[in-house]
Amino acid sequence: MRLIKANKVYIIMILSYLLLETLNRLGILNSYLLQIIMLAGINIIMTISLNLVNGFTGQFSIGHAGFMGVGAYSSAVVTTVFFHTSSWPVYFQVPIFLVSLIVGGMVAGLIGFLIGLPSLRLKGDYLAIVTLGFGELLRASIRLIDYVGGPRGLAGIPKYTNLFWVFLFTILSIYAARNFVNSSFGRACISIRENEVASEAMGIDTTKYKIISFTFASFMAGVAGGLFGHLLMFLQPDTFSFLKSIDYLVFLYAGGMSSISGSILGAGILTAVPEFLRFLANWRIVIYGVLLVLLMLKQPEGFYGGKEFGFLKIVRQDKKVRTEKAS
Amino acid sequence: MALLDVANVSIQFGGLKAVSDFNLALEQGELVAIIGPNGAGKTTAFNMITGLYKPTTGDIRLNGESLVGLRPNEFTARGIARTFQNIRLFNEMTVLDNLKAALTLQAKYSLREALLRTRKFLKIEDEIEDRAIEILKILRLDAKIDILAKNLPYGEQRRLEIARALATNPRILLLDEPVAGMNPNEIEEIIRLIAEIxxxxxxxxxxxEHHMNVVMTIADRIKVLDFGQTIAEGAPDEIQNNPKVIEAYLGRRGRK
Known part of the structure; x- marks a missing residue:
């Protein structure tokens, strides 16, 4: 019983995965619903990574989809163009897919690092414009590379992304973000957001930590991009325009800044809502817009701003121990 | 050799010379006060000694090593910490996390170790927490550990600023008006705390500091600035009777 209690969260996660998988296998979950669930997972990874930069570090980046695009293309190039995995024995295909996701993350992370180096000196709206510019630059550059199909896009990507991989990578991202925030890296980033001058005066190399958080977020976006490409099986550069970056900003604000739980809720709910509003036909986007406006007016801190689910909190020493130490 | 040697430092903003030919030799263990009317350049001098402003001319040496041109965090890493006149806490962080953020330099683990929460990471995190609590205890803030910094009363915010500066393990501490806006009881407590730390x-x-009682009680030496110039320097009782200082504060006696 105690074992169950201590590992409650893991058990709930595994059970909910098994439930979804069973529904899927039994054919109750149609492919349309399954697709939405998987997109929600990918969007959760994207929103959490954006939260690290915009929420926790307090830097305003609006080009996040660019990194997703870089990751999606890099990863698809590994499986589709470079290895032609579909002609390989089945048991080789999945490992190559996993490697391709990491490659996607690393390429996106590297580009994030190179872009962050000069841009993160800027603050606020100036940084926003520069990240917007770089995001569009990435998309436009992909259009110029004939090797990956240029503006026509890259087709024939094998469908490796399934419920299991999305579930696994979403959970990994959630934990990675939680551990990042609850370490000296996270505290340094939050202190930069709170007061950059004071942060520097406390010996914190603010440029270094801004770049670390930006690079880490780009890496996560790259992995999400890899999952995305192997889900849609077709990539087109214009998918990753600034409109997509804006989507993630909306998910982030609706969920609540600086809350990992908020990002989960924001991306999860807002991916699903427009789909469930389809019966409204042309009124769908109007209603979606109205709902967003109402949310921001009634609850500007978002679904879960400033709060975290229990399992995302880390209590290092319980209060009793602390008070004993203090007294 | 002095611990901190500030030699002929000047800074110019456009046409305005905010501080000119500032000299200061701080010996190990000394407590020196800088006083002067508003706008005399005291905080500007502080900002140069902590790396926030780069002096136009002159040199700042800590144990013989020149610091000019380094970034503020590098000044702090070498042992110069400060508090701010207009309090600059990490408002949305708890008191404990304010301290832990200031202990970032001590967190010697890699990003990988942090993400995996390795044993080494947990050990260092425990040490950081213990150190933070230890310092908070000295500043009598240990009962407020889980309160957001912005929700502390004013006097405690000032104390938290000092605690946070101490967490960087400084050799030299610069306090910018530590008792500004405090009541007499709080002032007495801060004087005691400063002596203690x-x-x-x-x-x-x-x-x-503007508060003359405080300065005269605790300073070994006083430096008086006016319009960016050092107009007097010496022990508290010498300064008190220096006609130039009285003039800077009260103005010249008019002639009939």
Whole structure:
């Protein structure tokens, strides 16, 4: 019983995965619903990574989809163009897919690092414009590379992304973000957001930590991009325009800044809502817009701003121990 | 050799010379106060000694090593910490996390170790937490550990600023108006605290203060600035009777 209690969260996660998988296998979950669930997972990874930069570090980046695009293309190039995995024995295909996701993350992370180096000196709206510019630059550059199909896009990507991989990578991202925030890296980033001058005066190399958080977020976006490409099986550069970056900003604000739980809720709910509003036909986007406006007016801190689910909190020493130490 | 040697430092903003030919030699363990009317350049001098402003001319040496041109965090890493006149806490962080953020330099683990929460990471995190609580205890803030910094009363915010500066493990502590806006009881407590931390951390202290009682009680030496120039320097009783200082504060006696 105690074992169950201590590992409650893991058990709930595994059970909910098994439930979804069973529904899927039994054919109750149609492919349309399954697709939405998987997109929600990918969007959760994207929103959490954006939260690290915009929420926790307090830097305003609006080009996040660019990194997703870089990751999606890099990863698809590994499986589709470079290895032609579909002609390989089945048991080789999945490992190559996993490697391709990491490659996607690393390429996106590297580009994030190179872009962050000069841009993160800027603050606020100036940084926003520069990240917007770089995001569009990435998309436009992909259009110029004939090797990956240029503006026509890259087709024939094998469908490796399934419920299991999305579930696994979403959970990994959630934990990675939680551990990042609850370490000296996270505290340094939050202190930069709170007061950059004071942060520097406390010996914190603010440029270094801004770049670390930006690079880490780009890496996560790259992995999400890899999952995305192997889900849609077709990539087109214009998918990753600034409109997509804006989507993630909306998910982030609706969920609540600086809350990992908020990002989960924001991306999860807002991916699903427009789909469930389809019966409204042309009124769908109007209603979606109205709902967003109402949310921001009634609850500007978002679904879960400033709060975290229990399992995302880390209590290092319980209060009793602390008070004993203090007294 | 002095611990901190500030030699002929000047800074110019456009056409305005905010501080000119500022000299200061701080010996280990000393407590020196800088006083002067508003706009005399006291905080500007502080900002140069902590790396926030780069002096136009002159040199700042800590134990013989020149610091000019380094970034503020590098000044702090070498042992110069400060508090701010207009309090600059990490408002949305708890008191404990304010301290832990200031202990970032001590967090010697990699990003990988942090993400995997390895044993080494957990051990260092425990040490950081213990150290933070230890310092908060000295500043009598240990009962407020889980309160957001912005929700602390004013006097405690000032104390948290000092605690946070101490967490960087400084050799020299610069206090910018530590008792501004405090009531007499709080002032007395801060004076006691400054004496206490000076002793226990073996600190050299440089402070800016308008409150004359405080300055005269605790300073070994006083430096008086006016319009960016040093107009007097010496022990408290010499300064008190210096006609130039009286003139700077009260103006010249008019002639009939």
């Amino acid at each position: 000076r002793e226990s951390f073996k600190l050299t202290i440089l402070l800016i």
